[in-house]
Amino acid sequence: xxxxxxxxxxxxxxxxxxxxxxxxxxxxxxxxxxxxxxxxxxxxxxxxxxxxxxxxxxxxxxxxxxxxxxxxxxxxxxxxxxxxxxxxxxxxxxxxxxxxxxxxxxxxxxxxxxxxxxxxxxxxxxxxxxxxxxxxxxxxxxxxxxxxxxxxxxxxxxxxxxxxxxxxxxxxxxxxxxxxxxxxxxxxxxxxxxxxxxxxxxxxxx
Numbered sequence: 001x002x003x004x005x006x007x008x009x010x011x012x013x014x015x016x017x018x019x020x021x022x023x024x025x026x027x028x029x030x031x032x033x034x035x036x037x038x039x040x041x042x043x044x045x046x047x048x049x050x051x052x053x054x055x056x057x058x059x060x061x062x063x064x065x066x067x068x069x070x071x072x073x074x075x076x077x078x079x080x081x082x083x084x085x086x087x088x089x090x091x092x093x094x095x096x097x098x099x100x101x102x103x104x105x106x107x108x109x110x111x112x113x114x115x116x117x118x119x120x121x122x123x124x125x126x127x128x129x130x131x132x133x134x135x136x137x138x139x140x141x142x143x144x145x146x147x148x149x150x151x152x153x154x155x156x157x158x159x160x161x162x163x164x165x166x167x168x169x170x171x172x173x174x175x176x177x178x179x180x181x182x183x184x185x186x187x188x189x190x191x192x193x194x195x196x197x198x199x200x201x202x203x204x205x206x
Contacts, residue, residue: 002201004183006157007099008135010168011110014187015096015127016086016120026081031065031073041068042082051113054138058115083119091190093126098204100130109153109166111137111144133157144168145176154182165200167193 012018024035024042031038042048045068051061062075073081099106108131117136121127135153142148150166157164161181168174169187177184185196194206 003163004165004197004200004202005105005159005163006165007104007106007197007202008109008153008157008164008166009092009096009106009131010166010170010173010187011108011112011120013089013169014167015089015092015108016124017089018085018087020085023082023085026084027065027073027078030077030081031069031071033069033071037069041065048113049143051115052111052137053143054114054141058113061113061115079115080119083115086116086120086124088124088126092193095190095194095204095206096126096130099202102203104202105132105157107131107133107135107153107157109135109144109149109168113138144170144173147176147180150177150180150182154180165197167196 009015024038027033027038028035042065047061047064047068050056056064058079059075062078065078066072096106108127133156135149135156137143137149140149140152154161154164162183164182166177166182166184167187168177168184171186174184174186185193187193191206194204197204
């Protein structure tokens with residue numbers, strides 16, 4: 001018998017890899033603003049955090065960027081440039097496929113914004129076809145490692161805290177999930193993750 005009843009995967013650098021430097025260069029290309037100025041507007045100002053926390057929507061995100069940088073890229077080009085930063089972590093896909101094929105429930109628990117989520121859902125079918133529910137920071141209005149997002153994840157998993165498993169690439173998020181009562185591990189590699197699941201009685205072939 002498995003010691004866990006539900007598995008949540010982080011999105012960035014677990015299911016999908018991403019690179020903010022690519023986004024900064026792409027936004028620079030469509031806005032005429034230097035990559036350093038783009039980075040300052042998005043990250044040093046706290047704009048990206050507000051977007052990921054759901055305090056502003058895509059329209060407001062675009063407008064605030066334009067104000068901060070005195071530029072006027074089209075909203076469509078800007079959002080695509082900001083979002084086309086993801087690539088699949090193909091190494092983890094066979095593990096996800098095995099879990100789904102065996103009927104084991106798996107969900108996504110991620111800090112992300114509306115633009116990024118719309119983009120990846122439209123391009124990576126594994127997210128639509130294999131995972132439910134999605135616990136997304138901009139919808140919950142709580143960013144990992146805040147407790148609220150983990151409490152919501154446990155609630156929607158519908159199992160006891162300690163039977164809700166979570167894998168994330170950041171130690172502070174793993175620690176916070178454990179504080180919420182979840183069983184959580186740091187993502188290091190697919191074989192290491194598979195071994196953690198096998199130790200908990202989950203049947204995977206790795």
